[in-house]
Amino acid sequence: MLKVINLKRGLDIRLKGDAEKVLAASVEAEKVALKPTDFPGLIPKILVKAGQEVKAGDPIFFDKYNPEILLTAPTSGEVLAVNRGERRKVLEIVIKADGKYSSVEFAKADPQKLSREEIKEVLKKSGLWAFLKQRPYGTVAKPESTPLHIFISGFNSAPLAPDYEFVLKDQASAFQTGINALAKLTDGNIHVGIRPDQANGFFSGIKNIETTQFSGPHPAGNVGVQIHHVSPISKGDLIWTINPQEVIYMGRLFESGKIDFSKIIALTGSEVVAPKYYKVIHGSCLSNLLKKATRQEGKERIISGNVLTGSQVEADDFLGFYDQQVTVIPEGDYYEFLGWAMPRINKFSISHSYFSWLTPNKKYKADSNLNGEERALVVTGQYDKVLPMDILPVFLMKAIIAGDIDKMEQLGIYEVIEEDLALCEYVCTSKIEVQGILRDGITLMIKELGN
Numbered sequence: 239m240l241k242v243i244n245l246k247r248g249l250d251i252r253l254k255g256d257a258e259k260v261l262a263a264s265v266e267a268e269k270v271a272l273k274p275t276d277f278p279g280l281i282p283k284i285l286v287k288a289g290q291e292v293k294a295g296d297p298i299f300f301d302k303y304n305p306e307i308l309l310t311a312p313t314s315g316e317v318l319a320v321n322r323g324e325r326r327k328v329l330e331i332v333i334k335a336d337g338k339y340s341s342v343e344f345a346k347a348d349p350q351k352l353s354r355e356e357i358k359e360v361l362k363k364s365g366l367w368a369f370l371k372q373r374p375y376g377t378v379a380k381p382e383s384t385p386l387h388i389f390i391s392g393f394n395s396a397p398l399a400p401d402y403e404f405v406l407k408d409q410a411s412a413f414q415t416g417i418n419a420l421a422k423l424t425d426g427n428i429h430v431g432i433r434p435d436q437a438n439g440f441f442s443g444i445k446n447i448e449t450t451q452f453s454g455p456h457p458a459g460n461v462g463v464q465i466h467h468v469s470p471i472s473k474g475d476l477i478w479t480i481n482p483q484e485v486i487y488m489g490r491l492f493e494s495g496k497i498d499f500s501k502i503i504a505l506t507g508s509e510v511v512a513p514k515y516y517k518v519i520h521g522s523c524l525s526n527l528l529k530k531a532t533r534q535e536g537k538e539r540i541i542s543g544n545v546l547t548g549s550q551v552e553a554d555d556f557l558g559f560y561d562q563q564v565t566v567i568p569e570g571d572y573y574e575f576l577g578w579a580m581p582r583i584n585k586f587s588i589s590h591s592y593f594s595w596l597t598p599n600k601k602y603k604a605d606s607n608l609n610g611e612e613r614a615l616v617v618t619g620q621y622d623k624v625l626p627m628d629i630l631p632v633f634l635m636k637a638i639i640a641g642d643i644d645k646m647e648q649l650g651i652y653e654v655i656e657e658d659l660a661l662c663e664y665v666c667t668s669k670i671e672v673q674g675i676l677r678d679g680i681t682l683m684i685k686e687l688g689n
Contacts, residue, residue, distance in 0.1 A: 240437065243467050245454030247626040249588060249661055251397045252601045253545070255565070257504035257513040259404045264500075266337070267522040269556075270312045271330040272298050276559035277368065278677065279377045279684060280307070282328050290317045295342030295364055295497035298331050306381045310365025312499040312521045314340040330556065335519070341496040349419035349492050357422050364491055368559070369484035373465060373477040375680050376655035377689055385478040387426035387469055392441050392449075392482065393433045395459030396544040396657075400504035400562050402482055404515065406440050412489030414444055419488050421446045424478070431464040454626065462658040466627045471652045481560065503557070505531055507566035508603040509538045518557065524564060525554045537569035539606045546660035547673070570607025588620070588665050612669045624661040629653060631662050635672060638679030643686055646679055655680070 274282040281302035286292060292311040301307040315336040321329045344364060349357055358381055361367040370379040379385070393402055406413060420428055427448045430441055434451050441449060450468055452458045461479045471477060483501045490498045499520045506513045509532050516527060524540065532538060541548035542558040545565055549558055557564065585592050586602040621631040629650030637645035656673040663672035 240449060240451050241468075242434070242451040242453065245452060245458050245463070245467075245626040247623055248395075248455035248457055249624045249665065250395070250455040251545070251586065251604075251664070252599070253397050253508065253567075254601045254603050255398055255507040255510055255513050255567075257398070257400065257506050257515055257563075259401065260514050261502065262514045262516050264517040265522070265527050267313065267335050267519045268526065269318065269332055269334055269523040270315075270519055270521040271332045271523070271556040272309050272312070272521055273330045273556065273559065274299065274309075274328050275330075277301075277378055279375075279681070279689065280304075282309075284320055284328060284331065286317045286320070286331065288317055288319050291315070292317060292333060293340045293342050294499065295344070297365070299328070301378070304378075304380065306362050307367060307378050308362055308365055309368055310342075310497070313519050314338055332556075341498070344491060344495045344497075346495040347492050349415060349422060352419075352422065354422050357419050360491065361419075361488065364497060366484075366488055366491060369480055369487065371479050373462065373471055373479060373655070374475075374652035375684060375689060377684075379478050380689070383476055385424050385426070385476045388420050388424050388428045388478045388480065389461050389465050389468075390428065390430045390447075390480055390482060390485065391459050391461040391464055392430045392436060393452075393459045394562065395456035396546055397456070398504070398506035398513075398563065398565055399459070399544060400502070400515065403436060403439050405502045405562075406482055406486070409486050410440065410443060412486045412493060413440075413482065414446075415489035415492050416485035416487070417444060417446050417489075419492060420480070420485065429464070429468055431459070431461070431468075433458075457624075457626070457658060457661060460657055462654055463626055466653055473647060473652060475652070481562065483562070501562075503561070504563040505566075506563055507541075509533050509566040509568060520557060521559065522557050523554060524551065524557060527564065528553050528566070532566050537571060539567050539569045541565040541567070545604065546664060547657045568603070568605040570605035572607065574607075574609070588624075608669055610669055612671075613667075615668045615670055618667055620665045620667065621659075621662040624665055625659065627653065627658070631659060631672075634679075635670070635675055638675050638682075641682060643683065646683065651676075651679055651683060 282299040283302050284299045285297050293314045296311045298309050313335045315333045318332040318334045323329045372379040430447045430449050431452050457463050542551045543561045634649040659672050
C-alpha cells in the first residue's frame, strides 16, 4: 500500500502562461554552453581551447578538488570561446554546434550485470555523474561516497512547472535502465515522490523504486521536502538526488552506448504567445527558442528555470544545466504611486490585504517588481506558513548571518537548499534575500566542516 503524506503548509502561486501539453517542433541549437556557475562549490579546470573540435561526451572541464567530476560536451562542434569574468573566473564554455551530433562511443551494457564501480566509471567518463547531487548542501555527489538512499521527485509543484507525466511518456525503457543503474549505487532504496493523481501513471510501471504520494501545495514537489518526510537528514547522513529526465540520459547511454543530452522543457509565462513544450539540447542558446515565441511588446524578464529559483538571463544566453523550463514575465522596472493604498484587484497576495483570497482559482500576470526594498527582519510567522518542514527558518537565517555553525546545525541547515526556502523569500515582508543567505551559510559549512 502506498504511503500518503498530506502537507498543509505551502503556497501555490497561480500565474498565467502554463505550457499547453503539445510538443512543438524541435529547436536546433546553433550554440550550446556549459556554465561552471551552475555547480556550487566547483572550481573548473578547463581542458579545451577556442577552435578545438569536440564530440558529444568529450571532456570540457573537471573540478579542481575532485578531478573525477568531469563535465562533457552536450553536442558536437567547435569550441567558440571560454568566456571569463572578473579575476578570470570562468563563466561559460561556448560550443558552436555542427548539426551532426557526433558522440563519443561507449560500450552498450545492462547495468544489472555491471558492478557498482563499473557503473560509476561509465557515469564519470560520460559526464553524467554531474547530474547526481548530494544532500546536505546540494552539490555534485562525491564519487567515492555511498548514499543511504537516492531520491527522485516525480512531479514539479513550482509555478508554471512542466508536467513530468507528459515529458516522460514513451521513455519508460530508458528510464527503467537508468533506475537499474542507480540501484547499484546505493545500499538503500530509490524513493520516488508522486502526486495522488499519478498513482496509475508513468511511475506505476517502473521497477526497483519505492513510491510515496505527496499531496498539498508547493513545495510538495521539492525533493528536499520529500526527503524530510521520508528519511530526514542528520549530521553524517548522505542522500543523493536526481531529476527524472537525467535518469533517462543514463538509460540512453547504457542502451545505445552514445551520449544523448536532448530533453523536453516547458516554455512558459504570460509574455509567451503560445506556451508549449520544446525538445532542446541541454545548455542550448535561448535565442532561437524565444525569437518568435515571446510577445516582445516591451521589456521582459527572461528566467532560466521558474520564477522562484531561476536565474535571470538574456535572450542570447544559455539554458541552465539543471533547468527544466524557461519563464518569460514582464519586467517590473516601474514605480506605482501610492501602490500600498490601492485595492490591487489584479495582484496576487498571501495575505488578505488584497482581494486575491476571494478568487482562489484566478490566475495572475506577475512581474519582477519587488514593491519595496530590504528592511528590518521582523518575526511575522510568514516563513512557517509556507515551509512544510520541522525547522525554524527565521532563526536559521539569523544563525547564518551570525556565522554560528553550531546553531546552524541544530536549526536544520543539513536539510535545506535554496529551492526549499524560496517561498520564504517570496512572502517575506522584509524583502530579505533568503536564498542568497542560505547559500552563504552552506558555503561556510563546507569551508569549516568539509563537503
